[in-house]
Amino acid sequence: MSGARERTEKAMAAVPAFIEARRSIRAFTSEPVPRALLDSLVEAACLAPAPHHSRPWRWVVIDTDTGRRSLADGMGAQWRIDLAGDGVGPERIDELVESSRTKLTGAPALLLGCLTWDGLDRYPDETRRRAEWGMALLSLGAGVENLMLAAADAGLASCWVAAPIFCPEAARDALDLPQPWSPAALILVGSPAPDYTPRTRPPVPLDELRVNR
Numbered sequence: 468m469s470g471a472r473e474r475t476e477k478a479m480a481a482v483p484a485f486i487e488a489r490r491s492i493r494a495f496t497s498e499p500v501p502r503a504l505l506d507s508l509v510e511a512a513c514l515a516p517a518p519h520h521s522r523p524w525r526w527v528v529i530d531t532d533t534g535r536r537s538l539a540d541g542m543g544a545q546w547r548i549d550l551a552g553d554g555v556g557p558e559r560i561d562e563l564v565e566s567s568r569t570k571l572t573g574a575p576a577l578l579l580g581c582l583t584w585d586g587l588d589r590y591p592d593e594t595r596r597r598a599e600w601g602m603a604l605l606s607l608g609a610g611v612e613n614l615m616l617a618a619a620d621a622g623l624a625s626c627w628v629a630a631p632i633f634c635p636e637a638a639r640d641a642l643d644l645p646q647p648w649s650p651a652a653l654i655l656v657g658s659p660a661p662d663y664t665p666r667t668r669p670p671v672p673l674d675e676l677r678v679n680r
């Protein structure tokens with residue numbers, strides 16, 4: 468095999484380094500992230516592919532104590548109700564909710580991705596309505612990955628937090644957002660704490676995760 472071809476095949480077999488470089492980093496320094504940089508992350512998110520040329524996303528940039536606390540407390544109140552409904556004891560509830568609050572209020576910036584029906588197709592039946600919303604949600608996920616890759620490229624740490632998708636109304640009301648916005652993805656952003664080591668990433672078991680036809 469020629470050297471050039473061997474190099475090309477090696478390059479094709481490797482995951483690009485910028486994708487490998489993004490890790491979920493859950494600890495930050497207290498250094499604020501400049502708003503212009505946060506805006507550039509949102510812009511990267513908004514370059515994601517979306518169904519039929521829509522942009523069904525809205526982003527909330529939260530970098531004030533009031534904003535962080537309102538969101539953490541609003542979602543925490545709903546989580547308490549859900550955990551109690553699951554039969555979790557009061558002490559454990561306090562522990563879980565407090566730990567989540569500490570995580571959210573300790574991040575220099577929170578970027579909250581919301582979905583709207585703006586630009587999406589409307590269908591009279593539930594099956595297609597769900598598929599349409601599902602497409603929008605997929606595109607928000609693509610946007611979040613863009614955002615996190617852009618953050619890693621800028622030397623920032625980030626971590627996706629699932630909470631708002633479990634309590635969209637609580638998140639929306641906590642931040643006084645417009646009613647049609649449905650919070651769905653929260654990303655913590657900041658400078659990485661120097662002593663944080665990401666969890667070991669297991670190798671991808673390709674033969675279990677894909678088939679060829």
Ligand SMILES: Cc1cc2nc3c(=O)[nH]c(=O)nc-3n(C[C@H](O)[C@H](O)[C@H](O)COP(=O)(O)O)c2cc1C
Binds near residue numbers: 490493627
């Ligand atoms: C939809 C979604 C929700 C997630 N929610 C949380 C979360 O609530 N808390 C957390 O610490 N990490 C959360 N993560 C991050 C995952 O744990 C992480 O991506 C996974 O362990 C792989 O590690 P890596 O991102 O470093 O490659 C979430 C990831 C996704 C995609």
